[in-house]
Amino acid sequence: MLANAENVDLLRENYLLQIDLGAKVELLTKDDLSARWPWMNVDDIEMGCYGYENEGWFDPFLLLKALKIKCHFMGVNYVVGEVTDFHASPFIMVSSSGGESQRPPVLCKPLRSATISLPNQMNISISFNSVVNAAGPWAAHVAELAEIGSENLPLRLPVEPRYRQIFVVRPKNTLSHIESHYPLPGLDMPFMIDHNRLFIERRDLSGEFIVYSDNPKFDSLNNNCNKQNSVNHEFFHEYIQPLLCKRIPGFKDAEVTSGWISICDYNTWDQNLIIGSHPLHTNMYFCNGSSGHGTQHAIAIGKSISELIAFQQYKTFDLVRFSFDRLFSNQTVNEVNCF
Incomplete structure (x- = not known):
């Protein structure tokens, strides 16, 4: 850093x-x-x-694959489809959030089923006692299906997709000593975060480097790139390469060899996780808004939300301050220099 x-x-x-x-x-x-x-x-x-x-680092896709295989082994049934609606109970019940926070009991009609649209265009209904919103960048849309953010429940889930362009570059090593007296980074190069929010990481022994920026001033450009479904090389040459060359002059002749678009569930409220049940739909649990840290936090989030559903309180980590309630009380959980 x-x-x-x-x-x-x-x-x-x-x-x-x-x-x-x-x-x-x-x-x-x-x-x-x-x-x-x-x-x-x-x-x-x-x-x-x-x-x-x-x-260190790990492969997010391999972690996800390993978790899915383990869940299959433990009896989890995966249904491929899209949630299109939620249905509440016709009966009004008194519901309490237990030890999650200092909420008083509320009168509500708990959610009881969801309509799922399957790839073959058929619709099925799945009944439940509890439902977890882990829809990532599209979490707010799923919450809206339960009327969270509607006229009846006007406070919406403040999570939206944010796109990042990730570039893989390779220096050609064609610069003379006159053009640059700086050498190229070696195997001891650390993962670097520049003060202008430029990220640079060596890609193992390949001789390539991963470069990207999460600077908010690039958000509109990154969102436009998502419509093309590919990285914008002009964006790299105009905005990223000057920053890269300033910090590592030996990369003046670096060329883009590949790239991809990354998407995260960005919490516009305070860029931190929202976890726990909704104050009125108390059997809908949120695991949203990690703002780019979802993969790192995933296992701890899963453990914590499981404890909350099973015991009505956290056992391992006290995450009460990250609940949806902070939106009602106009509180934020802010971090500095957290990327």
């Missing part, structure tokens, strides 16, 4: 918090950064924070 003069104090504060929580990190001055990674241009950098232990 790199910081310029404007946000170096914030980097120090975050470093102290990480140290207090047991993270293996160290602060590096401009000279330290230049000495350790001579391929990096640090002209506008004041300080960096480097995690030297317990860092």
